[in-house]
Amino acid sequence: MADKELARVRTNFVAKVSKAVIKQLLDDLLEDCLLNDEEVDSVLEDNTGRADMARCLIDKVKRKGDKASRKMIEHIELRDILLYTELELSSGPKPVAAPKKQKTWSDKLNDSDIYKVSKTSLKSRVALLISNINFTDNNLTRKGAEKDEENMEELLSSLQYEVVKHNDLTAKNIEKALHEFTAHPKLKDTDSVFVVIISHGKREVILGVDHRKDKPDEFPVDKIYKYLGPQKCSALMDKPKIIIIQASRGAMGGAVIVSDSVEAEVVSDEERQAPSPRAGQIVKNSLRYVHREKDFISLLSSTPDTVSYRREDLGSFLIQYIAEVFNTCSHEDDIDELFRKVMQRFEEFPDETKRQMPTKDRCTLTRRFYLFSGH
Structure with a gap:
């Protein structure tokens, strides 16, 4: 190698x-x-x-x-x-040439199946990083999370994102930080945003630093998508919004003893749909329908109801693997493939008795998004 x-x-x-x-x-x-x-x-x-x-x-x-x-x-x-x-160097065996011509960056920049990135948009990139480490309840203090914050800030900066950073926020202040972020002047010209939240969590919520069992301090994950969606942040319409959440989604372990025989459970989904507009119905020119939620991709640190793990010296496994994969592959892979490679790293978890599997969630990207970090 x-x-x-x-x-x-x-x-x-x-x-x-x-x-x-x-x-x-x-x-x-x-x-x-x-x-x-x-x-x-x-x-x-x-x-x-x-x-x-x-x-x-x-x-x-x-x-x-x-x-x-x-x-x-x-x-x-x-x-x-x-x-x-x-130095007695050797680069090792040369890679076998591809049988057909690979797309250049110039080709990708002009490809309609790829989100547009330009030199102007690169200079306007901005990311929100919220890291909760110190909690009112000392038992919840997240030892080693400082490394997560450091790794993510370094990675985002190397990808040319200006990092708007907040530490130790209550649920109310997480919402305030997100609201303020939607008014950031760079959003108009950026090609994308990252929102990274590092904290404790439960299914569908992130915990604020004042959380106690008898007095919950919880921020619903769903609000992230509402704040960054077209109704509250039109500047990000049709632009990739990458959400990374490092927080447990429950208290269960991620490992099970597997049986050779599994009985499938049959479920039924029911959906109520609004009536279709009448044929030939005229819509006023001043109105335009847009997707309520589009151009998102999220990576959550674990599957529903399960815990996430971290090392006190190196930080969480999710952030470690994200930094490793992005630093190695972001110059050639799109965001969806980068997330897949991060998930693949968890197939060989360092503790045989524990398991954790990140989850791609609410992916509504309609095109490929390349970070073009070397452009």
Whole structure:
């Protein structure tokens, strides 16, 4: 794996690479859409010396996985063959060429099946991050959740979202923060928004920090969709709204003992529908019907009625895996595929006696949404 190859030579790379080659590599990786403008600027501007720039560059690329690491090794070979030889680098076997031409970013930008992203919209991206860590009831304090907040803020920033952050909110103040977010001036020009809420929870509700058994402090999840929908936030109409909720949805464990014989339960759904308009009915030009809820996709940390897990040193598994998958694949996969890969990571849970499975919920995306983080 090329990322392991970079890890092997990290010390020597930092010691030997020149500043000129660092800049050339940054240009190459930016052109490959493996780094974005903000990441390039952070390497050049947030580090005073050559060695610090080299450390920052190699660590960023290594975290993006095998493909990005292999491309960097190839660029090192082209830019400085002496350095490539001294480091005894190898990018490993080259990927087999696809039998048919792959779509370029330019093609995707003009594809009607893909939500539009432009340089202007990238500069207007904004995200809401609410993190409840310290509760009035000390028994509910969420140790390790600081890491979740840190990981999500870093990830959203790298995807070029301005992060509007709130900490330790009651249910009333969660609603207030959401209401204020719908009036953010950037929403008019953005291509998408993230809303990330990290807290305790129960089925269909997120707990505010004043929650007690005898006096619940609960924010209904359903309100998120109402506030971001067209009636309350027309600026986000036809734009992807990505919701991530790290909160338990009940007290049950996610593991069961499986029997070879399962009797299916038959259920019946009943739906009442409003009468259809009469044929030929005229509608006033001033009115326009829009979907009550469209262009959403949500990832909830667990299935209904089950708990979510976290480590006190690393934070919740959901946020860890989101950061890992997005950092590795957001330059090539759409949001739906990214969420699928996050869910796939939970198939190998680190504790054999526990299980957790995130759930994609209320997905009403009508097109593919690419973050284009390297565009």
